[in-house]
Amino acid sequence: MYYAYHNFLEDLKVLKQKVEEKIGIPDAIVCIARGGMTMSHMLGLAWNIRAVYSLNAISYSDTKVQSSLIIENMPCIRKEHKKIIILDEIVDSGVSLSEVVHKLSTNFQHATFYTATIFQKNTAKIKADFFIREPNEWVDFFWETDLLEDNK
Template sequence: MYYSYNDFLGDLKELRAKIEEKISVPDAIVCIARGGMVMSHMLALAWNLRAVYTLNAISYSDCNVQSSLIIENMPHIRGEYQKILVVDEIVDSGKSLEVIMQKFRSAHPEKSFYSAVIFQKPTAKVYADFYLKHAVEWIDFFWEVDMLEKKS
């Protein structure tokens, strides 16, 4: 299924409203690269946040099959930030999100960490704190396909 920019924009506005309703505006955003990059950028602009962190969680091979989980560049969250939103585009198996949230909560037990995604697979072992839609098929996000050269 192709997920367009227009669908994304509408969904991100809806997700933003859900987050604001429950926790107000977070103090910082952690982007799970690469899927959460567009989301974190746009949410940071909407909330006028400069505290945007990035980490790498690599769990897919080129064949769209889950492989071993590699997490790199875990950020150290500065002391004044208490409500931190971790964003990604989808929770698939839930393995990445579970490990990342555990690492943050262990490293910073005094802070509140929340997770937000647009798509949640109903079969995942964990659910994001905020999500909009259940994913029932493979999703081709616009940022994954629109900039690729089309071959004739």
């Protein structure tokens, strides 16, 4: 399934509203690269948050098959950041998000972490605190495909 920018923009507006209604505006954002980067950039601007951290949680190979989980580039979250939203585009198995939440919560006990995603599979081992859609097939995001189409 192709997920276009106009769908992303509308879903991000809804996600933003859900977060604000439940927890207010976060103090900081942690994006899971690469999928959460586009979300964190736009929400960081919308919420006027400059404390945007990123980390890598790599669990898919180029063949769309889950491989071993690698987490790299753990951020150093400042003490004044108490309410932090972790952003990723999709929760598939939930393994990556679960491990990221565990590591961040363990390393930064001064903060409360919330999770937000656009797509949430109902079979995942963890549910994001905030999500919009439940996918029933593989999702090809516009940021994954649109620039590549010129190379075909």
